[in-house]
Amino acid sequence: MSQTPLLEVSKVNKRFGPVHVLHDVDLKMYPGTVTALIGDNGAGKSTLVKSIAGIHPIDSGTITFDGEAVTIDNPKDASALGIEVVYQDLALCENLDIVQNLFLGRELTERGLLDEKTMEQRTRETLASLSVRTIKSVRQRVSSLSGGQRQTVAIAKAVLWDSKVVILDEPTAALGVAQTEQVNKLVRRLAEKGIAVGLISHNMNDVIAVSDRVAVMYLGRMAADIEVTETTSNEQLVELITSGRSGDVGIQEEVNQ
Amino acid sequence: MNENATPNDAGFALTDFALDGAKVDFKTAISDRVSELRAGDLGSLPAILAIAVLVTIFGLVNPSSFLTLLNFANFLEQASGVIVIAMAVSFTLLLGEIDLAAGFTAGVSAAVLATRLQEWPLVPSVLLAATVAVILGTFTGYMVAKVGIPSFVVTLANVLLFQGILLLLVRDGGSVRISDPLVKGLVGGTLSPILSWLVSLVGLALYAYVMIRKQRNSHGAIPRSVAAIKVGAAAVALIVVTTMLNTNRAFGRAPEPIQGLPTVVPIIAIILFLLNVLLTRTKYGRHLYAVGGNPEAARRAGINVASLRLSAFAICGLLAGIGGAFLASRVNSVDPNTGANDTLLLAVGAAVIGGTSLFGGQGRMLNAVLGGFVLALIPNGLTLIGKQVLPLWGEIDFGSSGIKFICAGAALLIASSVDALSRSQGQVR
Incomplete structure (x- = not known):
């Protein structure tokens, strides 16, 4: 694991009107590392991710990207830095095929007309670089793909544009056992490509199997940011999620909501 | 890469893009198409079947007048207006929207053309008629995309609005003759x-x-x-x-x-070709399908959904205007019924019968042509059958508007049922 974080969020605060959603939250994401972001519903995971993605700009705090302080005020800022978020609803057009979806909004053209050949080629290269082997043809319509394959396409969309940080919002929530396994492998491959991967998940087994680090949020605070080791257990993570602490890890003082 | 060598990565046997590299032979191509049909992707097959069935029935019942060269050319001319208006409506259907007033856009544009031609030369008259058609389309698009009114409601209001404009232009009960040889020859020539x-x-x-x-x-x-x-x-x-x-x-x-x-045949072929290029080979066309399929995904991909919707309605207006010129050219005049009555439903029907989905994101321009043929065949054939005496029923006039409306309405209902059913079948998969 490299020592300097690619993306570092520190002392971030976010309020929606009277509701203080994020309290001095810190998060570090390293290149080539999968960082799981866990926490109960309403703990602030989604808000934190949306702040990083520029959908909800932060009220105070700093975001450092590749050693430089940056401001992310809108989604365009985030994608310009190379930060992509794959949301749970995937945002794919089912009536279009894989190539058309991957290049949507950024189509390659040649003399004003679409350059299908190059786009097809680059789609194959991208999927091959992720070792995706379950897709029969890049000209398949997304409506004919399984849930896992759709997740793959959505992730490939982030990879195609050389993203440096890819955050996945519950990528396996709707998947069966075999497909979950397939997506988990894909998450590891993203990290092997040197991408800083964020993973929001409610499945502790997945988190332990796939992640290098786990950041636990509890009532809008970052309760713990720990490395996953052999001793990291399901129970420990659940305890952190539900009470904000586990043994000497986590928030020690009482939290008043 | 070793883990990829295991034959059963996640229960799938096929390797990377197996079908992309493989050469498909004739037999496989046919069987692929058959399985697509089974999966509910019917495309324009129903329209082609309908054309075959209708031609066979009308040909058998009435060979001496239906299967004549004169009627064949006449039929192409009859279909032309509805086909172009159906192409216009297709642009809105691809977005999952609808333009119920496209027929009246055609009528207003034709009326502007006819009235201007009485005083002005051809070119400025045509330009003004086209501009008016684009303005009407843009107005509809603005109401839908920027103000946010459902297109069904906007265009329902437009039916009255545009019909009013049409009546003011040609005056109640009146009709405006067209004497310009070029406009007359557009369809009749x-x-x-x-x-x-x-x-x-x-x-x-x-x-x-x-x-x-x-x-x-x-x-x-x-x-x-x-x-x-x-x-x-x-x-x-x-x-x-x-x-x-x-x-x-x-x-x-x-x-x-x-x-x-008939002059109108190559004109429609050119329009069809240009629109096909626009829809399948340009960014604009791709974005149109994307917005029709999933507006949210299109928005997140950085597509300006509102201006795309607006522009699609503007194109719809322009095409409807061209359709209006065809309607007017066929009868050499414009009256308050140009583009009125059943024109609009026939246009929407033509697109849907041809296989363009009412739910957005699916369809081709060729569908409008095939569906237009189906809907032009019905009145053409029925008129030629005319009055017949049926056993147990007595005399019945197949050429009457009643029978024609019922047949066209039934065809539209059948086509939308096919659309809806194949759509739900597609989702089950």
Whole structure:
């Protein structure tokens, strides 16, 4: 694991009107590392991710990207830095095929007309670089793909544009056992490509199997940011999620909501 | 890469893009198409079947008047207006929207053309008519995309609004004659036999070029045999049709022969070609399908959904205006009924019967042509059948508006049922 974080969020605060959603939250994401972001519903995971993605700009705090302080005020800022978020609803057009979806909004053209050949080629290269082997043809319509394959396409969309940080919002929530396994492998491959991967998940087994680090949020605070080791257990993570602490890890003082 | 070598990564046996590399032979291509049909992706097959069935029925019942060259050319001219308005409506259908007032946009634009032609020369009149059509479309698009009113409601209001404008332009009960020879010849005119051959050969060459290019770029996904059969079929069809239409189709006592392709045929072919390029080969077309399929995904991909919607309605307006010129040219006049009555439902119906989805994101321009043929065949054939005495029923006038409306309405209902059913089947998968 490299020592300097690619993306570092520190002392971030976010309020929606009277509701203080994020309290001095810190998060570090390293290149080539999968960082799981866990926490109960309403703990602030989604808000934190949306702040990083520029959908909800932060009220105070700093975001450092590749050693430089940056401001992310809108989604365009985030994608310009190379930060992509794959949301749970995937945002794919089912009536279009894989190539058309991957290049949507950024189509390659040649003399004003679409350059299908190059786009097809680059789609194959991208999927091959992720070792995706379950897709029969890049000209398949997304409506004919399984849930896992759709997740793959959505992730490939982030990879195609050389993203440096890819955050996945519950990528396996709707998947069966075999497909979950397939997506988990894909998450590891993203990290092997040197991408800083964020993973929001409610499945502790997945988190332990796939992640290098786990950041636990509890009532809008970052309760713990720990490395996953052999001793990291399901129970420990659940305890952190539900009470904000586990043994000497986590928030020690009482939290008043 | 070792883990990828395991044969059962996640329960799938096929390797990377197995189908992309593989050469598809003729048999596989056919069986792929059959399985697509089974999966509910019917495309324009129902329309082609309907054309075959209708031609067979009308031909059997009434061979002496239905299966004549004169009626064939007449039928093409009858279908032209509805086909172009159906193309117009298709632009809104692709977005999952609808334009119920497209017929009246056509009517207003035709009325502007006809009234201006009485005082102005041809070019400024045509430009003004086209501008008015685009303005009406843009107005609808603004109401839908920027103000946020459902297109159904906006265009329902427009039906009255535009009909009012049409009535003011041509005055109640009146009609405006068109005497400009070029506008009159748009639909009624014919090309000389030599020019007809030239036009159809150029068209064939263009089609062959596009097919060969498509086949070469497909990495073997389209077998050569399929491309060759398509080009061959087009060649036979074009040669047969051109030969037929180049034969004199006038009645025996007519002073002059009527022969050659109706002018409207190559015009529609050109419009069809240009719109096809726009829809399938440009960013704009791709974005149109994307917004029709999933507006949220399109928005997140950085597509300006609102201005895309607005522009689609503007294009719809322009095409409807062209359709209006066709309607007017066929009867050499414009009256308050131009584009009114059943024109609009026929146009929406033509697109849907051809296989364009009412739910957005699916359809081709060719669908409008095929569906337009179906909906023009029904009144054409029924009129020629005329009054018949049926056993147990008595006399019945198949040429009456009542029977025609019922048949066209039933065809539209059947087509939308096919659309809805194949859509739900597609989702179950």
